[in-house]
Every structure is written in C-alpha cells, then in structure tokens.
Amino acid sequence: MQAHLAAQDDDMWYVIIDGSMKIMKVSTDKTLTNGAPEMKEKPKYEWTAEDKRKVNLGNVAKDILYKTLDKNIFSKIKSCSTAKEIWKKLTQLCEGNDQTKENKLMVAIQMFESINMRLRVTMTEFDE
Template structure:
C-alpha cells in the first residue's frame, strides 16, 4: 500500500501525539492504554478511565455538591486554609460542569464561617456588590 504525503503527515502527527501521551503516563496508566493503536484511542481510553461514564460523572458531581453544601470553617483552621479547601471544591465542581456566580460563592463563604466572624460577614452581606468579593 502506497502512502500519500497527507497520510504520512497524519501518521507522523499521530506518532508525535502518542509519544507525548506515553511520556506523561506512569507505568500503571501506560499498561491500561498500551494496546491502543492511535493517539485518539489513547485519549478516549484515558478520558474513560479518568472521568468515567455519565453515571460516574453524576456521582462525582453529587459528592462535590455535598462537600460544597456542608463546608464549614474548622476549629483552628486559618482563613487561608479554609479558602484553599473551599476553592478546591469550587474548582472540582467547575470541572464537573457546575458553576456558581461570585455572589453565591461569597454568600456561601459567609455562611460557612464561625460566629466570631459574624461582624465581618454582616459587613460583607451589606456590601453593595457581592459579585466583586
């Protein structure tokens, strides 16, 4: 079979893409995709492994939403630590397709803070534009 210049170019690009994907995977993950023939097959397999099917995605979203709804600042936790934990949950939700407007996020944070933050949270709530927080 004779390859056209276009076929050769596509095969070369596929090999480059496969090489990049191979170099980013650990041995465990590589063993799961080593039978894939093309970069597209590898990518689809990795997507399936990492993201799962629709049911898995829905379960991940439900768990992330439960984390979001139940989050509270822990005793002894600094505001920086709380912010990192809260941001991590929001990023997870965003990656699963759920997004919140800034106002909702700001209100959620104010509700998650302990009583000693009440004066500050009241000032935040009375702010004219919670979208800018």
Template sequence: MKILKVNATAITTEGAPQMLENHRSEWTAEDKKKTNLDNIAKDILYKTLDKNIFAKIKTCSTSKEIWEKLTQLCEGNDQTKENKLTVAIQKFYNANMKLGESLAEFDEQFSAIIIEMTSLGKECFKCKI
C-alpha cells in the first residue's frame, strides 16, 4: 500500500498538488492504522474466494483494487449489465407454468426472475397502498 504526501515544491498542470510516495519511515500512526486495516480487508477477501477467482485478483495490491476487480468480474461493465437485464426481461415475458409444475415451483421461478431484474436496476412493480 502506498501512503502519499503532497509535494509542496511542484504543482501539476491542472493546478492540483503533485503527490509523492511517503516512505515507511515517515508514516504516522494514522498511516500505519490505514495500512493495517487494508491488510485485514485483503485477508478477509482472500479467505472468501475460491482458487479460480483468487487467480484473477492476486496481482491487486490493495483491498480497494481487489474489490473493484471483483465488482468488474461479477457484475461486469455497463454493456454486460444491459445484456443481463435484456435476458432477464425475456425470461419474464416467456415465463410459463409447465405441465406438472406446482404453483410453489412456478412462484419460486418467477420470484427469481423478479429478483434478478431488480438487482440489475429494473423496477418491476410499484405498489400503491
């Protein structure tokens, strides 16, 4: 993890201060605490991942990078989310109760479609009470 400090002698072209890496010997107690929390977060993430996913995130150096990579892997980009939503909407319109299927089984299938659509940002029903 890199702890940054402001370089008082230089300013970037955008007017923002230039940042330099703060060496470990110059870390404050707060910097050490942040690093420790990052290590704890990485440890928790590592312990919850299977070998396949771990192989995809092992090059990340901070817990924030790991989380962003996991989000990208699991949720995908905007195009992927849009494709998943299109498929879920098609499932919704094509949902039919199959011969021999109980109402409870159909309800479970239909509820799963609604949950999937809702998780992708599609509001399915508005309740007015």
C-alpha cells in the first residue's frame, strides 16, 4: 500500500513538473533502429483503470494546488489550465532572492504533501 502511494506521489509530481501523462503502448508494427520497440499512444478504448487514474492526475493535482492557495494567489493563477502551468506561475510569483524562493516553495510543497485523500473517496467528497 505504501509503495502504491509513493508511486502515486511520484506520478503527481511528474504531472506538475512535466505536464499531463500520455498513455503509451508498444507498437506492434515498428521497431527503432536500435532494435527497441517503438511506442505509440494507446487508444482510449484500451485504457485500463490504472491508465485512467494516471490521466486524471492532472485534474487532481490542479485541485490540490487550488486548495493550498490563499485567495490572493488563487486569483493570479485561476486562468491556468494545467497543473504544470499553475506550478510555473507559482514559481514566477515566488521570485525573490534564493532564500525567499526556497522558503515559499517549501511551504507550498509541505501544504501540498499534507493533503491526503482516503481510498474510495470521490473528488466531490474530498472537496467538501
């Protein structure tokens, strides 16, 4: 259980730092020149429950980031459409000397990491 939660946290940070996940699969008709199989995007009708969870992480990350911000900061990032955009805007807003930046980001990270969602809780229930 702990390993699954750690992997989910890693996936969440990936979405925040690198952007939304693309669900990929091995192409059955192509290989790369080094002999490795080529990857292609997996069609939605083939997605597993885990694939759907990973795709939804962007929405979950956005929601968590929104919940950790005060009204003043929220008003400055509410037009962002992805968790990556929100994070980029937050890092721009937190500019200052290196110590100030680090302190502000540490507080934001601690607030983000302190939010926990129980298993089998819907987003609506979590939002209440």
